[in-house]
Amino acid sequence: MNYQKYQKMYHNVPLESRDWPSNELTKAPMWCSVDLRDGNQALYSPMTTDEKIEFFKFLVKLGFKEIEVGFPAASHTEFEFTRRLIDENIIPDDVSIQVLTQAREHIIKKTVEALKGAKNAIIHLYNSTSTLQRDVVFNKNKEEIKQLAVDGAKLVKSLVSGQLDGNIRYEYSPESFTCTEPDYAAEVTNAVLDVFEPSADNKVIVNLPSTIEVATANVYADQIEYMCKHLNNRENLIISVHAHNDRGTGVASSELALLAGADRVEGTIFGNGERTGNTDIITVALNMFCQGIDPELNIDNIDEIIEVFEKYNRLPIHPRHPYAGEMAYVAFSGSHQDAIKKSMDKFGQSPKNKWANPYLTIDPTDIGRKYEPILINSQSGKGGVSYVMENKYGYILPKPMLVEFADIVNRLSDEKKTVLTNHEIHQAFKDVYVNVAEPIKTRFYRSSEESEGTALSATIEFEGKVSSIEGRGNGPLDALCNGLRSYLKEDFEICNYTEHALERSSNSKAATYIAIKRGDNMYWGAGVDANINTASIYALISAVNRMLSK
Known part of the structure; x- marks a missing residue:
């Protein structure tokens, strides 16, 4: 690969001191959705x-107060969409629509015409200022480019004053800002601000876009901090950022820009936009949310947002997308699954606790998701298996049994070379452990209490032969164990016994787990029945059958 054909496209930022690395995010920025334009x-x-109108209404529902609706001068469709929003009174009184215009006379005039009757609107004026655009696209020098911006601002201001009655605000973007010399970007922007005359009652938005992402996110933060320190009348400005994702760091660039002094973020839902996309506002907002900051957007139903996005954009959500991906809350690693389960158990015991989980930055239920998509493959461990068995089917396996069963599940997944479904895991447990009826099958049993303990008689089928066995002991289980030892001429003993109800109801079935030991080997069995004594009998027979099958 010929890496020598490339060169750095950004200019050094002459910051004498850098403050942003010491800052922390403490509140949500102003949000502006550019889904309907970018x-x-x-x-x-x-x-x-019609689809754009429905999507606009959904953006309003999400809580956006500023929405860029398009480029009215670009086409009849764009113009008519803006007019319908205004004429059909679709825009709530607390929402401002934003329209984009180049610093060109006929485009500005058409844009202002599109806004007649608007109650609250932002006119977003832009022209490109980068070295490459000046030299290659426009063939203009610095002074000519600056004059283009100033003339555009003057025309916008005069037309607004003469034709529009609503609350009209101004926004200016030096397009390709990240490829522009920082001092020149400040010079052009200050010249535009001299025209717009920002004040405490009429603040001007200065939007500083990474039209194309050409550097690491920290460089963008330096550029933003430089502008914040070199723009006139800073207290009456709203510094906005509009990051693209060419290097895959649009979210990081926006977050660091906020640390560097930005007040506002332009972006799209799930990052849709030109080339590799725009800043993903959903991710930035939920990043703040999981740090204990109110994002000031209504994003607690992520599946609804996905549904609407996919319907109108006809684009899928990547399964690994932060927060929204279908695999965002899935852990395959056994150690991860175990840690997730333990943390969720602890958090669930005391809802007043702050959320803390080694592998989940957010409680999925806060955005309408569930913990259920734990998937089990050959790399999974006992934590994931335990979670599925307990939360899906009610089985709380003793730890030694869980270790053994998790190994069985891993081998099964390895053989199939795929992820196991919850049903497959449950079925494997039943096949291996529950009410195992081969080679010994219990047909009937009866116990009675005597002065010296419990007497038990049972009818069993073993190797095609029906036999009766008897035993005495300290309870039915001990009596059956003694009877089986005598009948089979096998020396084993019960070394572990656990029981619980499968459900929290009066008619719940009981689950019993029994381990027997023969020599140095341990064999587990499980029994399930409405009667706890019968469940225990089944568990013992299951354990004995597994011993005999080895």
């Missing part, structure tokens, strides 16, 4: 006007 223009099949 997102929609990047779709193979852009939304129809």
